[in-house]
Amino acid sequence: MLGLNKKDLGVLLLVALLALAAPILLNPFPADSGMAQFNAGYPDLMQRFVIFGIFAIGYNILFGLTGYLSFGHAAFLGVGSYSAVWMMKLLSMNVIPAIVLSVIVAGLFSVVIGYVSLRRSGIYFSILTLAFAQMSFNLAYSVLTPITNGETGLQISLSDPRVLDGANAPSYPNLFGAQMNSAATLELGSWSFTFSVGYYLCAFLMLVAFYISIRIFRSPFGLMLRAVKSNQQRMNYTGLNTKPYTLAAFVISGMYAGLAGGLLASMDPLAGAERMQWTASGEVVLMTILGGAGTLLGPVLGAGFIKYFENIFSKINDNVLHGWFSFMPDGLEDFIVTIIHPFVGKGWHLTLGLLFMLVVIFLPGGLVEGGQRIGRMFRRKKSDPNTPDGETTPAE
Amino acid sequence: MNILEIKNVNKRFGGLQALGNVNLNVAENTVHAIIGPNGAGKSTLLNVLVGKLIPDTGSVMFDGQSVLGRKPYEINQMGISRVFQTPEIFDDLSVQENMLIPCFAKRDGAFAMNGYNSVGSQQDVMDKAEEMLVEMKLADKRHMHAASMSRGDKRRLEIAMCLAQDPRLLLLDEPTAGMARADTNNTIDLLKQIKEERDITIAIIEHDMHVVFSLAERITVLAQGTPLVEDTPDNIKGHPKVREAYLGESQVAA
Numbered sequence: 273m274l275g276l277n278k279k280d281l282g283v284l285l286l287v288a289l290l291a292l293a294a295p296i297l298l299n300p301f302p303a304d305s306g307m308a309q310f311n312a313g314y315p316d317l318m319q320r321f322v323i324f325g326i327f328a329i330g331y332n333i334l335f336g337l338t339g340y341l342s343f344g345h346a347a348f349l350g351v352g353s354y355s356a357v358w359m360m361k362l363l364s365m366n367v368i369p370a371i372v373l374s375v376i377v378a379g380l381f382s383v384v385i386g387y388v389s390l391r392r393s394g395i396y397f398s399i400l401t402l403a404f405a406q407m408s409f410n411l412a413y414s415v416l417t418p419i420t421n422g423e424t425g426l427q428i429s430l431s432d433p434r435v436l437d438g439a440n441a442p443s444y445p446n447l448f449g450a451q452m453n454s455a456a457t458l459e460l461g462s463w464s465f466t467f468s469v470g471y472y473l474c475a476f477l478m479l480v481a482f483y484i485s486i487r488i489f490r491s492p493f494g495l496m497l498r499a500v501k502s503n504q505q506r507m508n509y510t511g512l513n514t515k516p517y518t519l520a521a522f523v524i525s526g527m528y529a530g531l532a533g534g535l536l537a538s539m540d541p542l543a544g545a546e547r548m549q550w551t552a553s554g555e556v557v558l559m560t561i562l563g564g565a566g567t568l569l570g571p572v573l574g575a576g577f578i579k580y581f582e583n584i585f586s587k588i589n590d591n592v593l594h595g596w597f598s599f600m601p602d603g604l605e606d607f608i609v610t611i612i613h614p615f616v617g618k619g620w621h622l623t624l625g626l627l628f629m630l631v632v633i634f635l636p637g638g639l640v641e642g643g644q645r646i647g648r649m650f651r652r653k654k655s656d657p658n659t660p661d662g663e664t665t666p667a668e
Numbered sequence: 669m670n671i672l673e674i675k676n677v678n679k680r681f682g683g684l685q686a687l688g689n690v691n692l693n694v695a696e697n698t699v700h701a702i703i704g705p706n707g708a709g710k711s712t713l714l715n716v717l718v719g720k721l722i723p724d725t726g727s728v729m730f731d732g733q734s735v736l737g738r739k740p741y742e743i744n745q746m747g748i749s750r751v752f753q754t755p756e757i758f759d760d761l762s763v764q765e766n767m768l769i770p771c772f773a774k775r776d777g778a779f780a781m782n783g784y785n786s787v788g789s790q791q792d793v794m795d796k797a798e799e800m801l802v803e804m805k806l807a808d809k810r811h812m813h814a815a816s817m818s819r820g821d822k823r824r825l826e827i828a829m830c831l832a833q834d835p836r837l838l839l840l841d842e843p844t845a846g847m848a849r850a851d852t853n854n855t856i857d858l859l860k861q862i863k864e865e866r867d868i869t870i871a872i873i874e875h876d877m878h879v880v881f882s883l884a885e886r887i888t889v890l891a892q893g894t895p896l897v898e899d900t901p902d903n904i905k906g907h908p909k910v911r912e913a914y915l916g917e918s919q920v921a922a
Contacts, residue, residue, distance in 0.1 A: 493783035
């Protein structure tokens with residue numbers, strides 16, 4: 273079905289189910305309980321999960337398949353955001369033209385940057401992309417202020433022309449009238465689940481992006497990209513021109529980044545230069561490696577993992593910690609809180625860094641490899657005590 | 669008829685004359701060996717043929733067309749395939765995937781945006797790759813990681829990948845360098861079999877005299893960047909100039 277084999281179709285359906293049920297699955301704790309702060313099922317964060325999932329899926333097509341480590345992909349994310357906001361200012365608050373233009377502009381932008389950067393490989397390629405991204409960031413921040421509104425960031429205002437919108441069109445990003453921030457809340461006992469229009473639009477586009485990425489992975493084109501990573505010399509002496517292959521991969525991943533940027537702006541109609549900064553480029557590298565570069569699911573997992581940390585761990589402050597350890601004697605409580613303090617709240621980067629180091633050292637294949645190892649362990653345990661059908665347990 | 673015609677090729681690297689007035693013709697459907705002591709310019713000549721180096725003067729015609737100024741992938745698409753001294757294969761891919769890549773290159777050319785249909789659905793290419801795997805006795809290793817194969821099998825795979833493109837000229841750069849005796853003999857047998865079964869010209873650069881005299885129909889001796897003699901193996905063996913410039917020296921060295 274859909275031109276996929278059984279295993280890939282299974283993975284796609286699993287991702288679709290998880291995306292559909294995310295508002296429920298990510299809210300396992302009752303709203304008024306102490307654990308509610310670990311709930312991730314609110315629209316803003318779920319949108320981030322899937323949008324950065326798209327960003328990482330696209331980045332993985334370049335880095336995971338061809339091995340070219342770009343340090344400038346945030347530039348395409350930023351360009352996508354600016355294009356989307358401009359579309360909403362000039363044309364319509366409907367998100368469709370905004371998203372379409374953000375993909376196109378990011379694609380054109382990546383043709384130019386890719387064409388120049390791909391003249392070199394290895395560390396020089398990385399530095400070139402980093403230089404381009406920082407140039408874009410600084411231009412957006414200062415010289416291009418008429419287009420980007422500099423430090424303040426590009427915003428929508430009531431005086432915008434919006435030539436396609438009628439007099440009583442919604443003044444917030446919408447999809448044919450359904451506003452991105454509108455949501456339905458379901459109360460079940462003390463649990464509360466929010467289903468928002470914006471999240472489901474992003475999730476749908478993430479599934480489309482994921483599906484296209486599976487097709488690319490399994491195609492002759494994907495095979496050639498893996499060949500680029502493996503041995504460019506042999507490719508050249510096998511009658512294959514590597515340049516257009518790497519450029520195509522670069523542009524495709526740039527367009528994914530543009531889509532992610534356009535969606536960010538569609539969920540919250542503003543675009544700032546900081547979206548292009550090198551830390552943002554580094555974040556997508558972390559996501560891809562943490563999840564598992566070159567695997568289908570890895571980048572999505574990595575994106576979810578990092579965004580969860582960023583939003584949830586950073587909320588744990590000293591008051592929360594004191595609350596947790598209040599059962600201890602005073603001195604011990606203060607001692608424990610002092611020890612944990614640097615790792616949570618504003619220090620969440622420290623925890624993330626440690627986890628990243630652990631993953632890179634012990635699980636070079638990322639979280640996906642971890643999952644596979646656990647799966648294998650279970651299969652072995654099951655098949656050991658004379659159960660011959662233990663091997664039929666599906667992988668992943 | 670000559671498939672390869674090299675005329676007055678010169679190449680200097682700074683003060684070193686790597687190739688000096690090289691004239692060499694390779695006749696179609698023969699096995700032509702190029703031998704010579706270290707630094708004789710064998711590898712430089714090979715790199716000129718595949719487009720890695722551009723000579724200072726001279727012309728190189730393959731089947732009536734000039735190869736000079738063309739990129740390696742363009743020369744390959746003209747029908748020249750190269751086997752490297754250390755096997756150059758796609759280490760990270762499976763043996764079957766290694767075999768599929770030249771088959772796609774043969775069908776789709778230097779670049780094709782074939783990004784939608786899966787590899788497995790392209791039956792013509794799958795069949796061609798399978799046929800080559802069976803012919804080269806690699807079929808039982810098809811799901812093996814290419815990096816984990818033995819040196820001899822890697823060499824066999826590399827030759828298979830070159831043959832999958834149906835080249836008219838196969839260039840081999842010291843194909844048995846660093847191989848055990850048994851692997852060397854297997855490679856010789858493999859090349860003999862290829863020569864028997866196909867219309868193909870083979871040009872081979874080699875140090876190992878055993879390999880050269882088992883395979884070659886013509887031999888060119890290169891010394892200090894210039895061809896010394898060109899003749900049949902029997903005549904080369906007894907040629908006084910060759911003994912002096914090459915064989916004598918290598919016997920002493922050995």
